[in-house]
Amino acid sequence: MTGNPQLYSISTLLVVFLAGLLAACDQRMAEQPKYEALEASALFENKQAARHPPAGSIARDEPLVSSDPADGPPLELNRADIERGERRFRIYCMPCHGVLGNGEGPVVQRGFPSPPSYHIARLREANLDYFFQVITSGHGVMHSYADRVEPADRWRIALYIRALQRSQQIDVERLPQFREPVEQAATSDNDTLMPTRIGEQGQ
Amino acid sequence: MAQLFPQWSNTVVRIAFVALLALPVAVPAALMIAVRTPYQTGEGVYREQPVPFSHEHHAGNLNIDCRYCHHTVEQSTFSGMPATQVCMTCHSQLWTDADMLAPVRRSLAFQEPLRWRRINKLADYVYFDHSIHVNKGVGCETCHGRIDTMPLTYPTEGFQMQFCLECHRNPERYLRPRSEITTMGWEPPVPQHQLGTRLLETFQIHKEQLTDCSICHR
Numbered sequence: 001m002t003g004n005p006q007l008y009s010i011s012t013l014l015v016v017f018l019a020g021l022l023a024a025c026d027q028r029m030a031e032q033p034k035y036e037a038l039e040a041s042a043l044f045e046n047k048q049a050a051r052h053p054p055a056g057s058i059a060r061d062e063p064l065v066s067s068d069p070a071d072g073p074p075l076e077l078n079r080a081d082i083e084r085g086e087r088r089f090r091i092y093c094m095p096c097h098g099v100l101g102n103g104e105g106p107v108v109q110r111g112f113p114s115p116p117s118y119h120i121a122r123l124r125e126a127n128l129d130y131f132f133q134v135i136t137s138g139h140g141v142m143h144s145y146a147d148r149v150e151p152a153d154r155w156r157i158a159l160y161i162r163a164l165q166r167s168q169q170i171d172v173e174r175l176p177q178f179r180e181p182v183e184q185a186a187t188s189d190n191d192t193l194m195p196t197r198i199g200e201q202g203q
Numbered sequence: 204m205a206q207l208f209p210q211w212s213n214t215v216v217r218i219a220f221v222a223l224l225a226l227p228v229a230v231p232a233a234l235m236i237a238v239r240t241p242y243q244t245g246e247g248v249y250r251e252q253p254v255p256f257s258h259e260h261h262a263g264n265l266n267i268d269c270r271y272c273h274h275t276v277e278q279s280t281f282s283g284m285p286a287t288q289v290c291m292t293c294h295s296q297l298w299t300d301a302d303m304l305a306p307v308r309r310s311l312a313f314q315e316p317l318r319w320r321r322i323n324k325l326a327d328y329v330y331f332d333h334s335i336h337v338n339k340g341v342g343c344e345t346c347h348g349r350i351d352t353m354p355l356t357y358p359t360e361g362f363q364m365q366f367c368l369e370c371h372r373n374p375e376r377y378l379r380p381r382s383e384i385t386t387m388g389w390e391p392p393v394p395q396h397q398l399g400t401r402l403l404e405t406f407q408i409h410k411e412q413l414t415d416c417s418i419c420h421r
Contacts, residue, residue, distance in 0.1 A: 030326035037281040040318070048316065087382070091268040095293075106265045112296050143292045148274045 065151035067136060069129035073155040085160030088153050092145055101164040113141050118161055119168050131158035244361025250320045253306045255355060262387070263351035269343050269385040276343075280332040284319060287311050323347070323358050330421045339406045340378035343385050345370070351387040371413040375399025378406070 035041060035049035044051070058064075065074040090099070098105040101118035108114045116123065135154045138144040149157065241247050261267050270276060275283035287310040298304055310317045323346075325331050337343070343350065348359030360366055370377050378399045383389050391398050403410060412418065 029328045032327040034327070038284055038316075091270045095265065095267050095271065106267075107293055107297075110265070110297065112293060141296055143288060143295075147286065147288070148271075 062150075063152055065155075067146070067151045069132040069136070073128070073159075074152060077155060077159050081156045082159050082163055084153070085156030085158070086163075088149060089157050089160050092149055093157065096142070100168070101161060115140075115142065118165050124165050124169070128155065128158040128162065131161050239361065239363060241361065244363065245324075245358055246361040247357055247359065249355045249357045250322060252320055252356075253317050254303060257354045258350045258356055259352055259354045269350075276333045276337055278334055280334065282333045287317060322356055323360075323362065325362055329419055331419070337384050338381070339408055340381060340384070340402050341370070341374075342377075342379050342383060342389060344387055344389065345377050349387055367419065368414065371418070372410075374408055374410060374413065375403050378402040378408075 037050065039049045040047055041049035043049075063074070089097075094105055095107040096105045096112060096115055097103055097118070098108070103115045103117045118124075132151075132154045134142065135149055135157060136144060136146050136151075145154075237243060261272075262269060272285035272289055273282040274285075275281060287307060290304075290307050291311055294304055294307060299308075306317060309315070336346075346360055346362075350356065375396060376399060379386075379389055379391070380398075380402070402408075
C-alpha cells in the first residue's frame with residue numbers, strides 16, 4: 001500500500017468517512033437522555049422521576065376551587081354543569097352506583113359490596129356538600145376520588161346525583177311532553193358536538 | 204487442455220454481476236421493509252406485565268370508561284397510568300386473595316409503584332399530546348384498536364409516520380363527537396364524511412396545518 005499514494009489517500013478518506021457513520025449511531029434521537037412520564041430514576045430516593053408537587057401548590061391554570069365543602073359550590077351551577085356532572089358520573093361513579101344510582105353497577109354485580117341507593121330518604125335529604133365530601137374523602141369501602149375528580153367536577157357530580165334523585169321521584173303527570181321527535185333531538189344535540197375550550201376540558 | 208470452468212459458470216458470473224448492481228438498492232430496501240415488520244414495531248405483540256391485566260374484562264365486560272384509570276388523558280400529553288390505589292378501589296374488596304394480584308398488594312404494602320411495561324412507544328423526536336387528540340375528536344379506538352377485546356394488551360399499530368400522516372392529511376375520515384371518544388366499536392350515525400367535515404368545523408381543525416413538520420417534530 002505504501003507503494004501507491006493514491007490508494008493510500010483513498011483508504012484514509014474511506015476510514016474517516018466510515019468513522020463519521022459510527023458517530024451518527026450515537027445521536028440518540030429516538031432514545032433521548034430525558035425522563036418520560038413515570039420513568040424510573042436513580043436520582044431520587046423513591047427511584048421515581050415524577051415528583052410530588054409541594055403540599056398546597058396549584059397548577060398555573062387551575063381554577064381556584066376550594067376543596068372544603070363548607071365553602072360551597074364555586075359558581076352558579078347551570079345546566080351545562082349538570083351535563084358534565086353526568087358524563088363524569090358515568091366514568092367514576094357508575095361502575096358501582098349504577099347508571100340509575102341504585103347501587104347496582106357492573107362492579108357490584110361482580111361482588112363488590114353494594115353501596116346505598118341514592119334514592120333512600122337519608123341521601124335524598126342530604127345536602128350537596130355531603131356528596132362533595134364523600135367524593136373527596138371516600139366513605140366506608142369507597143376510596144377517595146380526590147386524585148381523579150377535581151373539586152369543580154365534584155360539585156357537578158353532586159348536582160347530577162340530585163338530578164338523578166329527582167328523576168326517580170317525579171310524578172309522571174308532571175313530565176314535559178317531547179316537542180321534537182327523538183331522532184331530530186339526537187342530531188341537533190349541540191352539546192355532543194360542541195368543543196369546550198382547552199383548559200376547561202370537554203367531557 | 205481441458206476447460207478450467209464448466210459452461211454454467213458463465214451464467215453464474217452474469218447473475219453475480221446483476222446481483223452486485225442490485226445490491227445498493229436491495230439492501231436498503233430490505234432494511235426499510237424490516238423496520239416496518241411487526242417484529243420491529245411490536246405491533247400485535249403482547250408484552251409480559253407484572254400483573255396480567257385484562258382490558259377485555261375491565262373495559263369490555265365491566266364497561267368501565269378508559270378515563271377511570273387513564274384519567275389525565277384529557278388534560279395532559281400523557282394519558283396517565285393508574286396509581287396502585289386506583290386498582291385497590293375495587294381490589295381491596297374483590298379478588299383479595301388472588302395470586303395474580305399479589306404484586307398489586309405488595310405495591311400498596313411497600314409503597315412501591317408497579318412497573319408496567321410500555322406498550323406504545325414513540326421515538327423521542329416525535330411530539331405527541333393525548334389531550335389535543337381526544338379533545339378534537341380522535342377516539343381511543345382509532346389508535347389503540349379494540350382494547351375492550353384484549354385479554355392481554357398489545358399495540359394494534361406500529362406508529363410509523365405514515366400512520367400519523369394518514370389521519371393528519373384526512374382527519375375527517377376519523378373524527379367522532381367528543382361524547383364518543385372512549386366508545387369502542389363506534390359507528391357514525393350519519394355517513395362519516397358528512398360528520399367528519401362538520402366536526403372539522405366544530406373543532407376548528409385547520410387541516411392544511413396538520414402536515415407541517417413542526418406539528419409533530421418540535
